[in-house]
Amino acid sequence: MNQYSLADAMTDKGNLTVPKLSESNMGFGVLGVFLGLLLEVSTHGPHAVPRTSWKQQDLDLMEFSEPGIFNYSTLLLNEERDALYVGAREAIFELSKKNVTIRNKKVLWRVSEQPMAMCTLKGKSKERDCLNYIRVLQVVDDERLYVCGTHAFQPQCDYLNLGEFSLEGQPEDGRGKCSFDPSQSFTTVMVDGELYSGTAYNFLGSEPIISRYSPPHSLLRTEYSTSWLNEPSFVFADVIREGKNKADGEDDKIYYFFTEVSVEYEFFGKLLIPRVARVCKGDLGGQRTLQKKWTSFLKAKLVCSMPELSFVFNVVHDVFILKGSDWSDTVFYGVFTSQWGNVGLSAVCAYHMTTVEEVFSKGKYMQKATVEQSHTKWVRYNGITPSPRPGACINNLMRQQNISSSLHLPDKTLQFVKDHPLLEDPVLPIGNRPRLITKDVNYTQIVVERVQALDKNIYDVIFTGTDKGVLHKSVLFEGEVHIVEEIQLLRNSEPIKNLLLSPETQSLYAGSDSGVVQSPTAFCSKYSSCDDCILARDPYCAWDPKDAACVNILNSSSQQFRRLIQSLNGDADRCPSVSAVSQKDYQRVTVRLGSSADLPCLINSNLAHVMWKSNGSLLTEASRFHFIAENGLLIYSVAPEDQGYYECWSVEWAPAAGKNFSRLLAGYILSLDLPPRPPPQASPVATTLGNQETSGTHAVEGNLKTDRVLLTSASFTAAVVLTSPPQTDLSLTPPPSSTIKFQPKQYLPPNSVVPHPDSQDPSAEYLQHNNSMALLFLFLLFFLLFLAAMVYNCHMQYLPAPCLRLRAALLGSHKSAHQPEYRACEAGLMEASAMDKINMTEQPMQNGSQTTQNLRALRDTGYETEPECGNGQVPSHSFGGDSPSQEKPFDVDCDSQSIQFADADEPCC
Numbered sequence: 001m002n003q004y005s006l007a008d009a010m011t012d013k014g015n016l017t018v019p020k021l022s023e024s025n026m027g028f029g030v031l032g033v034f035l036g037l038l039l040e041v042s043t044h045g046p047h048a049v050p051r052t053s054w055k056q057q058d059l060d061l062m063e064f065s066e067p068g069i070f071n072y073s074t075l076l077l078n079e080e081r082d083a084l085y086v087g088a089r090e091a092i093f094e095l096s097k098k099n100v101t102i103r104n105k106k107v108l109w110r111v112s113e114q115p116m117a118m119c120t121l122k123g124k125s126k127e128r129d130c131l132n133y134i135r136v137l138q139v140v141d142d143e144r145l146y147v148c149g150t151h152a153f154q155p156q157c158d159y160l161n162l163g164e165f166s167l168e169g170q171p172e173d174g175r176g177k178c179s180f181d182p183s184q185s186f187t188t189v190m191v192d193g194e195l196y197s198g199t200a201y202n203f204l205g206s207e208p209i210i211s212r213y214s215p216p217h218s219l220l221r222t223e224y225s226t227s228w229l230n231e232p233s234f235v236f237a238d239v240i241r242e243g244k245n246k247a248d249g250e251d252d253k254i255y256y257f258f259t260e261v262s263v264e265y266e267f268f269g270k271l272l273i274p275r276v277a278r279v280c281k282g283d284l285g286g287q288r289t290l291q292k293k294w295t296s297f298l299k300a301k302l303v304c305s306m307p308e309l310s311f312v313f314n315v316v317h318d319v320f321i322l323k324g325s326d327w328s329d330t331v332f333y334g335v336f337t338s339q340w341g342n343v344g345l346s347a348v349c350a351y352h353m354t355t356v357e358e359v360f361s362k363g364k365y366m367q368k369a370t371v372e373q374s375h376t377k378w379v380r381y382n383g384i385t386p387s388p389r390p391g392a393c394i395n396n397l398m399r400q401q402n403i404s405s406s407l408h409l410p411d412k413t414l415q416f417v418k419d420h421p422l423l424e425d426p427v428l429p430i431g432n433r434p435r436l437i438t439k440d441v442n443y444t445q446i447v448v449e450r451v452q453a454l455d456k457n458i459y460d461v462i463f464t465g466t467d468k469g470v471l472h473k474s475v476l477f478e479g480e481v482h483i484v485e486e487i488q489l490l491r492n493s494e495p496i497k498n499l500l501l502s503p504e505t506q507s508l509y510a511g512s513d514s515g516v517v518q519s520p521t522a523f524c525s526k527y528s529s530c531d532d533c534i535l536a537r538d539p540y541c542a543w544d545p546k547d548a549a550c551v552n553i554l555n556s557s558s559q560q561f562r563r564l565i566q567s568l569n570g571d572a573d574r575c576p577s578v579s580a581v582s583q584k585d586y587q588r589v590t591v592r593l594g595s596s597a598d599l600p601c602l603i604n605s606n607l608a609h610v611m612w613k614s615n616g617s618l619l620t621e622a623s624r625f626h627f628i629a630e631n632g633l634l635i636y637s638v639a640p641e642d643q644g645y646y647e648c649w650s651v652e653w654a655p656a657a658g659k660n661f662s663r664l665l666a667g668y669i670l671s672l673d674l675p676p677r678p679p680p681q682a683s684p685v686a687t688t689l690g691n692q693e694t695s696g697t698h699a700v701e702g703n704l705k706t707d708r709v710l711l712t713s714a715s716f717t718a719a720v721v722l723t724s725p726p727q728t729d730l731s732l733t734p735p736p737s738s739t740i741k742f743q744p745k746q747y748l749p750p751n752s753v754v755p756h757p758d759s760q761d762p763s764a765e766y767l768q769h770n771n772s773m774a775l776l777f778l779f780l781l782f783f784l785l786f787l788a789a790m791v792y793n794c795h796m797q798y799l800p801a802p803c804l805r806l807r808a809a810l811l812g813s814h815k816s817a818h819q820p821e822y823r824a825c826e827a828g829l830m831e832a833s834a835m836d837k838i839n840m841t842e843q844p845m846q847n848g849s850q851t852t853q854n855l856r857a858l859r860d861t862g863y864e865t866e867p868e869c870g871n872g873q874v875p876s877h878s879f880g881g882d883s884p885s886q887e888k889p890f891d892v893d894c895d896s897q898s899i900q901f902a903d904a905d906e907p908c909c
């Protein structure tokens with residue numbers, strides 16, 4: 001194993017055999033997968049581009065925040081009361097669900113002196129940690145909410161009376177219901193008046209727990225053992241009810257989703273694994289074995305990977321359950337990234353609940369096996385499983401055997417489930433692959449809505465929130481994903497912490513550290529033409545030919561419904577043909593000889609290419625002094641032959657329709673207003689005034705943008721100089737008129753303020769324009785010469801160190817600007833070399849834990865109390881660290897966890 005060469009894996013990718021995730025011995029496989037294929041994934045992997053990008057200022061989103069209050073991360077929708085409840089730091093709000101800018105009620109919940117003092121004494125920050133972060137908001141009944149806050153690292157819960165909007169003031173212990181640490185992962189769900197939580201049970205955050213709080217009983221919880229929960233990051237929990245046809249008397253189940261450190265795979269450092277776990281609602285714990293512990297806790301691995309590239313997304317960030325009428329119709333969606341965040345890929349996988357149920361009810365168990373004294377491995381359990389099946393909920397079959405509750409389960413079954421909570425079989429996604437893979441984003445949140453389109457098909461519209469405050473809206477059409485739009489929801493680039501959907505108000509609610517934002521689920525009216533409306537391929541939107549508007553189908557009347565046009569494959573040919581715009585109606589643009597013309601043309605689709613035609617033939621940048629920019633065409637130094645018709649076309653490729661759609665976005669007639677021949681200094685004012693009238697806004701715009709135009713033209717010509725010398729003469733020779741008027745005195749540096757055209761003699765401006773251009777060329781030429789000389793000297797190492805540093809910086813920035821994909825690979829390679837070093841020097845964990853330190857942010861602290869505390873760190877065993885006391889890794893761990901664990905007395909530290 002130690003002789004395995006990474007270099008082999010990298011160079012000989014074809015022979016790299018990639019073990020399936022279900023194979024238990026996959027340490028190196030995973031390594032190969034992550035390192036060898038990073039480049040391939042980031043360059044060739046499938047990924048989608050959002051068609052439309054909306055900025056915050058493009059949209060009229062409703063926002064809520066109050067000065068001095070932060071961390072609006074807990075949201076609860078209450079359909080009956082038409083309210084959105086928001087839990088923030090030290091405050092709870094009731095907002096109007098229809099308009100979150102309307103705040104109906106507010107209550108503050110602060111931490112008193114004494115707990116605050118305790119908290120600061122333990123080394124926590126008074127301004128950050130020792131405040132009360134509201135993390136639980138759950139409906140108890142019509143009148144009350146159950147609320148919990150971190151309360152200066154002493155979690156407390158209370159009842160909130162909705163009528164008066166006040167706390168009852170008799171706080172209960174919140175341990176096991178709410179996290180101590182406001183930044184620690186956490187999940188909770190209220191089911192029939194019982195609170196289910198996934199959190200940490202202690203101050204250190206090192207004792208994870210999945211618990212149920214049901215007032216008359218004491219907490220029912222998980223066993224404290226790494227085989228049950230190993231440094232989990234909880235993301236979501238919800239109940240799945242059996243529904244009406246529970247013929248076999250099955251129980252309702254609560255599912256938990258989290259990422260934890262794997263025990264079953266060998267890996268350098270910690271390998272994260274996404275999990276789904278479940279408990280039965282009727283579980284009461286065992287009689288002797290597993291007293292006050294779950295008897296039905298089982299967990300399995302969630303798989304979200306690209307099989308053809310063997311790329312594994314192993315961190316789950318959020319889950320949304322799309323409940324059907326029956327549990328078996330239920331589908332859930334998860335957002336995943338890779339543990340190696342720098343790969344920059346996010347994925348969405350969907351799963352059938354039946355698949356999960358199948359794994360839990362029929363899957364093989366895994367068992368811990370001790371190999372070669374110290375090396376603990378997890379392997380498939382092949383022995384006989386006791387009956388009733390360990391971890392199963394109580395059903396009619398068991399009741400027939402006089403087992404009517406978990407208290408009656410035989411010890412053999414209980415002991416087995418205590419030791420074997422993990423199932424071997426993985427939960428595979430629908431279609432065995434992600435529904436969606438996106439590059440350069442980190443998804444943090446997901447909600448999904450089912451929409452019936454006009455074609456009568458039902459589409460799952462996926463809304464994903466990112467760590468940069470952006471929302472993506474995607475739809476799956478015939479197996480291909482299409483990202484309809486990307487919306488900048490939050491003003492700042494900060495993570496979306498919570499995302500809720502209300503079909504009733506057709507709104508999404510996003511919570512972040514700085515506020516709450518409400519956004520409609522669709523922006524149909526933003527699409528102004530039929531082509532645009534259809535090409536958007538938004539299941540919510542359709543074109544109404546009568547009103548000539550793009551409308552939301554959910555809001556349209558049945559009468560309107562019949563005439564609506566929608567085509568989710570983006571076949572814009574179904575649009576009614578519009579009468580062609582006559583060339584006579586094109587906008588007239590008149591400019592002076594040698595000045596520049598700016599012909600604006602905005603395309604709002606990221607999937608479209610812009611195409612400019614002049615006099616009916618295709619324009620290319622190379623053809624003349626044209627610059628096709630993002631928002632228009634720039635013609636600098638307009639010459640007489642530039643006059644004519646200009647058309648801006650958008651060519652959009654609609655893959656599902658298999659067609660290109662071209663449409664005319666703008667048309668211009670460019671004409672020259674020839675200035676009087678020299679010497680014209682006398683007074684061209686009259687004509688210019690006339691020009692300004694005819695040329696309208698564009699000529700003025702062109703003048704105002706003079707300095708930008710110059711810069712662009714200069715840099716463009718400079719590029720030409722380097723590549724094709726013949727054109728140089730052309731570009732360096734100014735038009736005849738300006739040669740005559742060459743007057744260096746009037747040169748203005750490009751960055752100087754260009755006076756307002758009205759306040760200046762137009763001819764003077766004209767002169768200045770051309771002179772500065774010539775000067776700029778000269779300057780550029782010298783600069784290039786100077787640069788060449790410097791580069792040469794630098795290259796020959798004639799110049800001292802600063803030059804070399806500059807060289808390094810230049811090369812470095814060049815790389816990062818053009819090859820973002822390789823950065824991911826580089827980081828991977830760095831890991832690879834670090835891993836190699838581990839092999840060489842036999843100091844595994846010291847290096848390993850350094851290289852994986854950034855991953856640590858994803859997780860909370862490790863186990864220190866259990867004898868099996870090395871499980872998450874299998875390699876430390878496999879490299880000969882037999883006795884835990886000799887193992888450096890734990891020293892490193894404790895160091896990195898600083899003061900907050902100062903009072904740890906666990907044996908491992």
Ligand SMILES: *[C@@H]1O[C@H](CO)[C@@H](O)[C@H](O)[C@H]1NC(C)=O
Nearest residue numbers: 070071073133182183513514
């Ligand atoms: C709370 O919000 C502040 C301000 O945005 C942020 O710096 C901090 O990290 C947040 N804390 C948590 C626990 O989310």
Ligand SMILES: *[C@@H]1O[C@H](CO)[C@@H](O)[C@H](O)[C@H]1NC(C)=O
Nearest residue numbers: 397398399400401402403404
């Ligand atoms: C269940 O209990 C009933 C009455 O207590 C008894 O008659 C029956 O034999 C028991 N059945 C089994 C399978 O133990």
Ligand SMILES: *[C@@H]1O[C@H](CO)[C@@H](O)[C@H](O)[C@H]1NC(C)=O
Nearest residue numbers: 341342344440441442467468
């Ligand atoms: C995604 O998150 C990782 C880890 O937090 C970070 O390194 C990376 O830059 C993020 N990528 C993007 C595209 O935001």
Ligand SMILES: *[C@@H]1O[C@H](CO)[C@@H](O)[C@H](O)[C@H]1NC(C)=O
Nearest residue numbers: 614615640641642643644645
């Ligand atoms: C367009 O046609 C006109 C007249 O036929 C001609 O003068 C002009 O140079 C042409 N312009 C371009 C850009 O081809």
Ligand SMILES: *[C@@H]1O[C@H](CO)[C@@H](O)[C@H](O)[C@H]1NC(C)=O
Nearest residue numbers: 609651652653658659660661
């Ligand atoms: C569609 O347009 C693009 C860009 O103009 C072009 O590369 C592609 O070949 C066109 N495809 C078809 C089928 O016309």
